[in-house]
Amino acid sequence: MVKTVIVTGSSSGIGRDVARAFVERGDNVVLNGRDEDKLAEVAAGLGAPDQVAAVAGDIGIPATGVALVRAAVERFGGVDVLVNNAGIFGAKPFVDVTEQDLDSYLNGNLKGTYFTTQAVVRLLREQARGGSIVNLGTVLIDHAIAGVPASAALVSKGGIHALTTSLAAELAADGIRVNAVAPGFIRTPLFGDGDEAATGRFALLNRIGEVAETTAAVLYLVDAAFTTGHIFPVDGGYLSGRAA
Template sequence: DGTNIVAHGRDAKKLAEAAATLGVPERVACAAGDIGERNTGEVLVRVAVERFGGVDVLVNNAGTFAPKPFVEVTEEELDHFLDGNLRGTYLTTQAVVRRMQKQGRGGAIVNIGTVLIDHAIGGFPASAPLASKGGVHALTHSLAAELAPDRIRVNMVAPGVVRTPLHAQVNVDAFGGIALLNRVGEGREIAEAVRYLVGAEFVTGHILPVDGGFVSGRA
């Protein structure tokens, strides 16, 4: 559809392979790095400006997730989730917002959270990643209010259980029954929700559940 993309990932080789699947090399630039480090967001912005002239959209979809009982989580593991999920989103968004404000034409930011923030599953203990994602939920609301005068919209997609490599060690289909649609989600369905929020010019500060009816079924 003519969209230019700056793709990010920790592994440069895997990132290049993923970018190649899009089939439009002239519209895709890659920037590998640790999302939890401040300079990574600055590099992403610099690449976007140099290759495509600016930044209009940010999708914060980098993250990490792994279930583990609360009392077994180590300090190092907690730091891992806070860095990858919360710190990375915060610092990358800072770099992008500075550029959007300089451009003066508004923009759209879409964060990726989870419906498990408000609707935890007893048999799926994940306090560390959920604590970090909870911070991203709060950040979404706060930035939507703060950045509205700049016409920068900030929203979030909150997936339910989705089939992704993050859950490679878990039989995700076993959780399909918790959703009204009796199945888990697929990555493309999350992407469709992100695309909607990017283009929804009168929507900001919204948390959009994409969960197959999980939240409604528990209400």
């Protein structure tokens, strides 16, 4: 059955690849990003105009989630899947974090995920056919690194992990499954020009990950009908041990 999928933050990195994968398997996708021109470029690059819609906007603003749902209904007749990928990450020593810094992470990560999910869940309940929500967290919630002081970012991502398990319980009776993918170090624009060799040694597989490997986990969780409340690490064994 063809699904309709909303993917936030789909103008680059993990979100863009997730959108590609859904389109390639024949699903409809509603793209989202803050840069309208870049979003249009991604939509055109997917090469399937009948399967793609795009809504530019900051998910930290609740109205953006409402607009994404509206676009999905008007273009494709409903929603089956939400992938909450949009987010920001960065390192800054704890004592240097400003209120503006913290608000930026809470709005861009936690608040955006929370209110976009809220808009989608309202529709999923109205449709009464269940659904699947996949959030993007990080393995650094469970195993921080002294050299990556990212308390502000991790507080917001930790909230996403908590939201995942809480909603899995609350929404199970509606047939709505809620899971999360927790990436390790992945080759995306957020990784930038980081030292791949040094960073790769944090994982048992002795390398950083690729976006397609994160996408595979998202697709699995979307289709895994007996899985909910699961935080799925995609980290090359980072949580389990060290390559050396």
